[in-house]
Amino acid sequence: MISIEHVSKSFGPVVALNDVSLHIERSERVAFVGSNGSGKTTLMRAILGLLRVQGHVTIGGVDVAEHPERALRSVAYIPQISPPLDAPVREVVTAFARLRGLRGESVAEHCTRIGLDLAVVSRTRFRDLSGGMKQKLLAAMALATHAEVLVCDEPTANLDAAARTAFFQLLDERQKGSVVVLCSHRVEEVRQLVDRVVELRDGAVERDATLAELLVDLRAFKVEVVLHEPAQAAELFLRAHGFVTAGPGRLQATFTQDEKMSVVARLLRDHKEAISDLSVYQTDELASAVPPAHDKPELRVVR
Ligand SMILES: Nc1ncnc2c1ncn2[C@@H]1O[C@H](COP(=O)(O)OP(=O)(O)OP(=O)(O)O)[C@@H](O)[C@H]1O
Ligand SMILES: [Mg+2]
Structure with a gap:
């Protein structure tokens, strides 16, 4: 489903990704883990075609650099850092729903499930929401798309316990055959969510194991x-x-x-x-x- 072939990326002297190759199959739930600066976000951005990289990334056989629109049609993304949008929440939701062909109510329903009352914040500028509220809204929008591939960068970092539980539940309800790629610093954070863990260190794959294998080693x-x-x-x-x-x-x-x-x-x-x-x-x-x-x-x- 997602194929990453010899992907490298440098920012000036910093090698953020160093010859990463990975294949993620349909139905897989994969976590990228690693310390700060190990390359997790850069790898996600490479998957999403948001960065020019050496090597190739394809989703469903379509190259994300050559045909981004086609490759990313079935992909939703929850970014680590929210965009600083000045628009009020209701405009952000309306624009997003229109772009993705969704009913606005579908986003509202997902917001409710994750503990954000859209009616209360609809006039608030997106950038003025709290960190947790932004994350809830971005998660609700991404989940509402029911995209085949969901890419989430530290999706629960700012969520309270109830929202975290709701998010886990919503991920669980996604249709069989869908792919989840997420990242976190800690295996503890993702052990309920994934069945495969790819550990990055200094931009390279240090280890690629099933969750079960990893848990035995980390016991x-x-x-x-x-x-x-x-x-x-x-x-x-x-x-x-x-x-x-x-x-x-x-x-x-x-x-x-x-x-x-x-x-x-x-x-x-x-x-x-x-x-x-x-x-x-x-x-x-x-x-x-x-x-x-x-x-x-x-x-x-x-x-
Ligand atoms: N746009 C950029 N410009 C310059 N350097 C960058 C840029 N993006 C990432 N880097 C560098 O690439 C390396 C990997 O960064 P990345 O954001 O992928 O790490 P990460 O694993 O997501 O870390 P964190 O856990 O802190 O989110 C870091 O050294 C970072 O400083
Ligand atoms: Mg990151």
């Missing part, structure tokens, strides 16, 4: 260690690996599966005599999220 484990006194070398080792005090003589840290294996193996190899108690707990969280309270120990070594 968080809490490691708790109680040391005999004195155990300076062991404590230094633990603190150097991010452990913090969790009680008298007790240190604790959270790791991914791989990190956990490596730290525990080295701890047992080099500091076994200093350990009075070692517990590893699997948590429900991802390692990149704030660690929660833990469940039953997965492994317990008591000496």
Whole structure:
């Protein structure tokens, strides 16, 4: 459906995209994740034909640079930064509805679902809406098109909890076979929404995995260690690996599966005599999220 072939883009000395190739099939829900400046927005803008790039992007087999109107007919976009429109909201909605061949009420209905009362803000200049209201309106307009491809750049960044839930619900209701491409800094933000995660780093694809694969790798484990006194070398080792005090003589840290294996193996190899108690707990969280309270120990070594 969407084909990105060797796409590169530089802004002066900054390489924003570096030879990115990706294929997104019909029905796929894909998230681009990565830190600030990793190239997520630039890649979305390349997909939408808003940037001149090296390489090729096609949607439904049509090249977006050569035939933008035809390629983008089935695409809706929720941008990260709202356009600073002076027009009142009702004019923006009317113009958008006319352009996309929609009933104005359809946008209003989607606004209501997402928690924005269009009647209340209809005379307000678009640019004077709050950040969250702008995002709600842009999301409602994009969803109302029922476009086959929905591209959203950090769509829930400014939404309150209720609006976020409503947005997730509306995405879920989209017809089978439609494509969603969205981006976020955090996997936690998108785990309910997508089934594939493309991680960007410095403009290149660092990793392209199913959500299930990624969640296994990011599963968080809490490691708790109680040391005999004195155990300076062991404590230094633990603190150097991010452990913090969790009680008298007790240190604790959270790791991914791989990190956990490596730290525990080295701890047992080099500091076994200093350990009075070692517990590893699997948590429900991802390692990149704030660690929660833990469940039953997965492994317990008591000496
Ligand atoms: N129009 C532009 N002019 C100059 N540099 C740009 C432009 N757009 C993006 N860049 C640069 O390209 C790089 C990638 O930017 P991009 O906006 O794609 O990152 P991002 O992953 O979306 O980041 P964020 O998470 O902050 O939204 C950054 O170094 C940015 O400064
Ligand atoms: Mg961005």
